[in-house]
Amino acid sequence: MRKKTLGLFVVLMMMCISIFGSAYAEASEIPPEIKKSVEDDFKSYIPSIEQQKTQFGLEESDDANLATLGDGYPYYVFHSNDILKPRTR
DSSP, X not given: XXXXXXXXXXXXXXXXXXXXXXXXOOGGGSOHHHHHHHHHHHHTTHHHHHHTGGGGXXXXXXXXXXXXXXXXXXXXXXXXSTTTSOOOO
16 A cells, blocks of 8 residues: 555656746757757748638738747646556555
8 A cells, every 4th residue: 555655646746846947948948950850840830820810819900920939838648558557466
């Protein structure tokens, strides 16, 4: 029982650290290759923004080609289902 409690405590602490730590991440901490990749990907969405400006909060007279990305908010997603599966003895 103690091992399960300790394990749960460690997992929760790791999650808290990653969640609250990411809230204080600076844009300067983003690796340049990731930032460039995101910016290039964003450019591919500009034609869609141009076609449906009002859906993105723009006026018809706005030029979607002038759209830029802000600093954004970093977040993490855990994709492992192994964490959620109960262990058998």
